[in-house]
Amino acid sequence: MGWSSALPLLFVTALIVFEERVSVPNCEIVTADGHDLDGATDGPDDLKVMMVADLLLMGSDASFANIYFRYSYTTKFFRKSFERLKPDMLIVLGDVSAKGSELTDSKWLSVLQQFQRIMGPFLGLPLHIVLGDRDVGECCKLNAKSVDWIASSLPGLDSGGCGVFEISNVSFVSLNAVALLCGNNDLRFSMEKFIERESLDLRNHVKDTKEGLNEPNEREDDFSNFHWRENSVSSGSGPVLLLHFPLHRTIGSNCDGNDAPSRNRGRFHNKKSRSFANSGFAGTEPYELSHTIPPNATEYIFQALRPRMIFSAHTHQFCDHIHVDGTREVTVPAMSWEVRNDPAFIVATFRPNNMVTVSHCSLARESCILMAYATILVLLISVTFIVRISHLVI
Template identity: 45%
Template sequence: MAVGRSILISVTLFATLFDIFQDRVTIPSCHFVLPPNVDHHQTVAADFKDNPQDLTAILVSNLLLGGNNSSVFDIFRDFFLSKFFSKSFETLKPDMLLILGDVSANGFQLTSKEWSSVVQHFQKVIGPYLHLPFHVTLGDRDIGECSKLKARLVNRLANSFPELNHGGCGSFEMSNVSFISLNSIALLCGNNELLSAVETVIESESAYLRTNTEDGREQTVELITANKASYLYRWRDNPMSSQSGPVLLVHFPLQQTSKKYCRKESNSSTIWYTLPDSLKLLLRRRADPGPYDLQHAVPQNATEYIFQALKPRIVFSAHSHEFCDFIYPDGTREVTVPALAWKAKDDPGFLVATFRNNGPVIIKSCSLPRESYVVVSCIIIFILSILPVFVTNLLHQLNSRHDR
């Protein structure tokens, strides 16, 4: 009877402690990130004051969802990921959600039925954001690397998300802020069957930007890609000033030779690096089914073409798993969104962007707890919870010996 009561106490204690823990641990920690070319000492509090006309977006990448074939680790991670989206919705009160690729861990390998389960899983995880506008940019884990890039597959996956066309690109407007998302995998892979669809989107947006300006002369640029193929882009000079175009969303970063100039935020986890290699491999195995190169970037000539045609206000990219803040010579800012999934890294993160009318884009960098910390904390909670059973059992044994 006493043992049964102690088990009930342990279960209740664990449920209470775990509920308090997960409620606190899923609250994101955020801080403002000023552009590298801004003097921090000249920045005042008024620069960050909220305005009702501002548009606030949460930007995440690398959810790496796996559909129905989930392991115990996946279920554990997805539970906390879902709690994070709920908490971020409550605390940050965003107007929209932007996901910069790699919704799935291996979408290009899935059948239509398996992909449908991933989409359902995605909708379940993002929870309250389904009631807000959201946009998904496809990543290389979704549609595959160059050797696996197929128009039919991209079309099938793109149909699952709003504002994406058959080539995996999209353009939309929210609160007078224009956005354009590009299939950067197609830009990396040379003269493929999707490249013309990407170019059409760029040219259409560029023509819209030139509506009230005089057309310039036609230029040609040769795109030299990673696989040595080439493709000729043709465009007209865009007389618009730099940073006057839409917000650009891509999965692969545009800059590729300037990593050493990129400002990063280091969040090295001491616990993670002390774990045995075998345990690290077990925790990360499902996130890395293939030899993915995290240094992939849009080729230089394609980057120049995009900048010339679109004059982006700001660029948001992903893929590298790490935060990066970079300013191009013309003043355009590219910010790389860190990976959100524990499958990708121990210390996940995301960004909050506030778009102001005719003003700068205010960036917040947010972080979530490291997976190693959460795992250790859950183990401690479990140990504390079973103490009543252990103590009761010990007392019962002592009493039995005393009776003898």
């Protein structure tokens, strides 16, 4: 019966192989209307950016299941994704924390430490993190001091939670989209000023490029109500826009038809919508999955920034949407088993010919992994029982 003593080792080996295989992401290229893949082969000058959203980390308040199961697998997901995809940069589109706005400074730091442990090899890459509503709170809790403190602990953000950076000749602008949903407050005005400054820089850059002029234009400083200015810059000539909330979409447009292959929602998905003003946090449960930037703010952003492409999050599901002016917006799904049975992310590859290729990458379903664990456990118990019976018979 020497074979019986080797069974535990075989089960452990099978479990290790299983965990390694289910940690590998399954990626497929997603095309939008009017976008083809001619010449979409990877090149040495491409910029490959992995984008994730809604990690919803709990820090020191994490449960046993989260620490030793979900976060453990998420760490393996990131390691395998890094090894397989070899990205040049990582962007997190908000909601790093499940309830960051309610945390003390020390507990926020525990979330960031947990984030660093999970990221693993990605910490050696350029990193940018966009602020989400769970990070800074809804409108009634939003204040400039707390946003400044959180933004100061994240790379590349100013005191209002916005950022501007360029990598491999691709320009990015990130906005604190939460402030754009709120009424008349200092952070809302700060966003408008930031957008207007970036709009001025864009207009001057285009003007200098076309006419060789370097003289700045005079501008007004009244931003109290989305002050409009004529922008001669053509649509799609601006930066890549990053924000947590999707921009407003026209009535009748929905992403169900353009969604990635059908995915199951996580057990915390709310079927009934609630307004932003009446929403509240309850653990890691998403309180609302349909928020978008208001129409006037959306139009203001399009007019001022002329974004080349937009990446957003918050809805917890993938969406590839074309706005009326032809601008493409990709909404990144949640990277958390708290809200999805199968976490997912995207990889955006920016090519020198201005084409952007988007790959939707899905990870293993939590239910499948749990079922596999249960099956292995039952088999192990059954074999152990059979071995013991055999010994008694002998």
